Amino acid sequence: MIDFAFLSDTFLKLSAALPVTLGLFISAxxxxxxxxxxxxxxxxxxxxxxxxxxxGYILVFRGSPLLIQLFxxxxxxxxxxxxxxxxxxxxxxxxxxCAVLALSLCTAAYTAEILRGALLAVPPGQVExxxxxxxxxGLLLRRIIAPIMLRYALPAYSTExxxxxxxxxxxxxxxxxxxxxxxxxxxxxxxxxMEVFLCAAAIYLILNFIIVQLYALxxxxxxxxxxxxxxxxxxxxxxxGE
Amino acid sequence: xxxxxxxxxxxxxxxxxxxxxxxxxxxxAALLIxxxxxxxxxxxxxxxxxxxxxxxxxxxxxxxxxxELLVIYLxxxxxxxxxxxxxxxxxxDGFIEAxxxxxxxxxxxxxxxxxQGEVYRAARLALAKGEIEAAVAIxxxxxxxxxRILLPQVVRYALPGMSNVWQMxxxxxxxxxxxxxxxxxxxxxxxxxxxxxxxxxxxxxGACYLVLTLLSNHxxxxxxxxxxRAWQSRTAAQH
Numbered sequence: 001m002i003d004f005a006f007l008s009d010t011f012l013k014l015s016a017a018l019p020v021t022l023g024l025f026i027s028a029x030x031x032x033x034x035x036x037x038x039x040x041x042x043x044x045x046x047x048x049x050x051x052x053x054x055x056g057y058i059l060v061f062r063g064s065p066l067l068i069q070l071f072x073x074x075x076x077x078x079x080x081x082x083x084x085x086x087x088x089x090x091x092x093x094x095x096x097x098c099a100v101l102a103l104s105l106c107t108a109a110y111t112a113e114i115l116r117g118a119l120l121a122v123p124p125g126q127v128e129x130x131x132x133x134x135x136x137x138g139l140l141l142r143r144i145i146a147p148i149m150l151r152y153a154l155p156a157y158s159t160e161x162x163x164x165x166x167x168x169x170x171x172x173x174x175x176x177x178x179x180x181x182x183x184x185x186x187x188x189x190x191x192x193x194m195e196v197f198l199c200a201a202a203i204y205l206i207l208n209f210i211i212v213q214l215y216a217l218x219x220x221x222x223x224x225x226x227x228x229x230x231x232x233x234x235x236x237x238x239x240x241g242e
Numbered sequence: 243x244x245x246x247x248x249x250x251x252x253x254x255x256x257x258x259x260x261x262x263x264x265x266x267x268x269x270x271a272a273l274l275i276x277x278x279x280x281x282x283x284x285x286x287x288x289x290x291x292x293x294x295x296x297x298x299x300x301x302x303x304x305x306x307x308x309x310e311l312l313v314i315y316l317x318x319x320x321x322x323x324x325x326x327x328x329x330x331x332x333x334x335d336g337f338i339e340a341x342x343x344x345x346x347x348x349x350x351x352x353x354x355x356x357x358q359g360e361v362y363r364a365a366r367l368a369l370a371k372g373e374i375e376a377a378v379a380i381x382x383x384x385x386x387x388x389x390r391i392l393l394p395q396v397v398r399y400a401l402p403g404m405s406n407v408w409q410m411x412x413x414x415x416x417x418x419x420x421x422x423x424x425x426x427x428x429x430x431x432x433x434x435x436x437x438x439x440x441x442x443x444x445x446x447x448g449a450c451y452l453v454l455t456l457l458s459n460h461x462x463x464x465x466x467x468x469x470x471r472a473w474q475s476r477t478a479a480q481h
Contacts, residue, residue, distance in 0.1 A: 059452070059456075063452040064413070064448040064451040064452050064455075065413040068416060069448065071431070072444040075440035075444065162307070165309075166308070166309040168309075169310075169311045169312060170417075173311075173420070193323070194316065201308045204307060204309055205308060208307040209307070
């Protein structure tokens, strides 16, 4: 009934496309993270114009589907002669870079909000204490704000990473041969839709499982309370004379 | 741009507006399916039976771990395969396509259900334990407790999370365009493809989603305020 030879063959072929999916994920994750820091800075700015721009950015990229953003970049930008003749065209011509661009722009909007929540959760007393010790702004950021922020942001950030992995599947719709794209190629040759898509689903599940575990590991490392060794309490000596 | 503004038979405005309605209906259907599934999942996860908890956990892991696009593909082709098989039993031959609206609503609804399950579970856990104990102590029947104590508070606590999930389904519904149903995304694709003005039409499509998101955001905030007021005044009256 179940064709194990075909399933394992498909699984191997789809795994061969895993580097493309991972490449999409990692580059979008890194670019999105850096961009999110920039947007966060603008969002927290004292100037109305800058924080308003960041608000608008977040609203637009969270309010519309990623698919439409991707199509807008891949199909839309190419129709302008200015862009076709500029230095960015070699990048915007490639579906892979367009997908990375769309994914990073979108994930940056979500990440900026996650980081903002974490930043607001940093206890003001700790920042004041740092200032009172005469820490410079850079040192304050590095030693106090960033570590606390990272720790608070981690759970939500792991969700965002999973969503990003799942979003990479959309790149297959602009002819990037990632896991989903290769699955479609195999289906066009074999007409065995369910088996191939189930294999692809299994690959994404495994990938996401690994990412969740990595985040759990990082979270444990960053939480000192969980790191304290559980030594048995020393036996209390009875006080002499009682 | 002119073809977009003219609302005649050949204008694209009409197509996009009717497609926006389809998107809205699709997401609403998905929200309802998700609410049904989600409350089941929340109940399973809070159950005392270990296998039920395991089942709820497995459901959310699978539906939250697979790309939405793949879920839609699996449902679309799986559903079509099933319908073709049933058709063959009754003598029809050839491939029968599954109804895209139904398949889309089901796929997004089941994904949404895995997230709604978490929302309801959190809302249920946020409930003060003493209230239920008090109700049990005065001898309220179980369904009365559900109706008078659980439901009103769970709905109120779940509302902000629901707003998130709703916006997610609204955007996920764009992916159902791969099944050929003419919703907002597909309509933008059609209009963009035939006019070759990709930028304008995708921008218009995106703006439509943005408007839908903003409007529903507003509606949810209103509902939150209303329920919050009712809830607060009721507790205030008791004091």
